[in-house]
Amino acid sequence: MSNYRKNSLTLIGAIGLGTGVMISAGIFALLGQVAELAGIWFPLIFIVGGIVTGFSAYSYVKMSQQYPSAGGIGMFLVKAYGKGTITASAAMLMAISMVINQSLVARTFGTYTLQIFGVESSGWLVALLAVGLLIFAFIVNISGNEFIQTFTSVVSLLKIIGLLIFATGGLWVAGFTLEPAGTGGSAEERGIASIIAAVALTILSFKGFTTITNSGSEIKNPEKNVGRAIVASISISLFVYLVIAWAVSSNLPIDRIIEAKDYSLAEAARPAFGSYGVWFTVGLAIIATVSGIIASVFAVSRMLAMLTDMSLIPHRHFGMPGRIQKHTLVYTIVLAMVLAVLFDLSRIASVGAILYLVMDMIVHWGVWKHLKKETGANTLIVGTAFLLDAIVLGAFVYVKLTSDILIVLVSLVFLILTFSGEHWFLKKQNKQ
Template sequence: MSVNNKDKDKITLSGAIAMGTGVMIGAGIFTLTGEIANYAGPYFIIAFTLAGCVSALTSYTYVKMSNSYPSSGGVAKILTKVYGNSSIAAWGALLMLFSMIINQSLVARTFANYLSRSSFLTISSSSIPYVATALVIFSFFINILSNQAIQKFQFIGAFFKAIGLFLLAIGGLAASGVDINAIIPQSEVDNVSILNILGSIAVGVLAFKGFTTITNSGGEITDPKKNIGKAIKYTIIICISVYLLVTFAVSNSLSINEIISAKNYTLAEAARPTYGEFGVNITIFVALISTFTGIVASMFAVSRMLTMLTKMDLVPHKHFGLPGNIQKHLLVYITVITALLTLVFNVSRIAAMGAFFYLVMDILIHYGVFKYANRKEVHFNSLLLIFSIVIDVIIFLGLFWIKIEEDPWLIIYSIAGMSLIYFIERFYLKKVNI
């Protein structure tokens, strides 16, 4: 009976796809459309497409490793398989974890930004950080439910967001027509440099990194060796299709200057020319559902990844007298960190910082698998891994250079944060003699 109950609480293939798309679409299309346009200008559709291609390429390593070693630790499991229980492995795993936590802050801010534009609830711009923090706390309570309840919650959210985005895209294209210049602009390109394009791709990768949510929940998925790879593939295909359709509609509804001006709530403004105020409110409603389900899905994956790291003695843990198991404790800590980031940083800073953390971790993954993976257990194409590393380094440096000129303090915060995580891990692992 207990075995049946355990299987019943597993995540199905469709549930894994819903979870992955929940994170991607929640963070990606609503949050990053304006941010990417801010970097790439009229080339933002091309930048979005290239970001999807980069994510599809780099997911190859995760699929190969997850097929061989399915685990709820996901990225952490991959890192420990190639680097052992070392400070590098723990550092890489925590970079992934913090990039996801940073992403949760990004999505929470987006929720509040869209809500502030609605006509059904009035909130001031100064209240946005507090509304976003309230969402983070509410998402914590959803996450203390069972896997099955979370899966049903994701299905409902995925349905509403798919219908809403489809109507927005089709309506926008039908009303404004199809203009191929939206993809390949003929003007307004003088101020867009290669660095801008590279930076936009680096930020755009955040819109697709939700596939790691699937690898981080690998141990919870039914028939993981078969379904993890399928779930990642279908999730990326679905999201690229949705992003292209919606961004194409947005570019046909608004000028690039209008997109950038409304970068925190671009899709809501894009609905106005076609659907009027009613369409704006419907789009906001879809955005609220998308961002909410995105945070819930991300918290679900992060808590399981951190639970595994804790059980492996790769990260320190203290109960502080809290009731419940380790996972529940970690959900509390994740919620607190996410809330603090949400209160302190704006959307642009959160997006760039998340990209830095994620890309460093991604490079560690590809290099570790290429250099140290057991090739009898993991079969992969070495050239694809080398190409993934080169692409990651190029787009990382592009965004890094942009931020050095625009926001040097963000570079300092990011380097300090990554360094602090590394040295804390190194000290802790020496202390426990691992």
């Protein structure tokens, strides 16, 4: 992998990448959807999601310590399953879920930006702004690692400070009460399946830590710093999510949070700070989504390039000059654009959650079954991570089957096409 520059990312830079991805989709795009599934006590779901993610991250930390790589999860899967259909398919599911996340963040950018002008979130305007952001992310990503890590680190710090200011102000206006603002008079009781399903979306909001694993060989002292960066990113994001969720819950009835779920953070600023608070929140959303897109594109393009180098996925140059990583960057941006145009925020997030949880379970099984000795992983922790994923995925699929079966069908199509397509491609490769 001579195209990747070792030691070009510092520990702070890696944390910036992780939090850059997480604190964008997580709090701006998913907060309202989590509230819709979990009800008035939805802030607690972020704690549960953080705990589940902590168990999940253990497998990635142990593998990163043993196999630091710019291909991250792709290389981990090769070590666990070899260069076969399971490895290629699971790696592609990870890549697809990351691209889905990019389209989610891009549409969030469009939705919040329109709040400045008091314009209704019409589909074509949101899609147009989303595509513009993705083009900008492409331009930044061809500028080099040093610029990317500096940009994402500075922006991540700014948005974290800004969000904490928002949360502190919101809680101060509400008298720092832990009681939610109320139901608004028509909220329905949530069942246990719906509450567990909400955890799936919070897990999606934490999945940005995998961005760090995909830059493993480029991080200084990766055997130690990858794990440190993952733990730090999850911890910082959990704290920010929790205080923001409580601030929103304290200022806005659950019905209003659900009604404005695509821009609930901006709506929550209105009773606490008025129109200036809305503008401030929208500004934070724009900063957060821009940094999130850049960090995510940075990671997934490298992962796809490594899979291409290992002949695990098909690749065509289509006449483009330059190295493979630049080509995968183009593919990543184009697919994210298509998804951002075709799907709304809720469905993008739901499909992404399903694909990510399936991939995550494959990773845990690989560590438990094949790599526990090599990595020194604790089988009880890895087994618990697998079981928690299965419970959350089962509840989420059940809820979507009863409320929006299209999400399940689209996810199933993605899974079938990915596994069957990779099986056909690898079979063809072996015959050559």
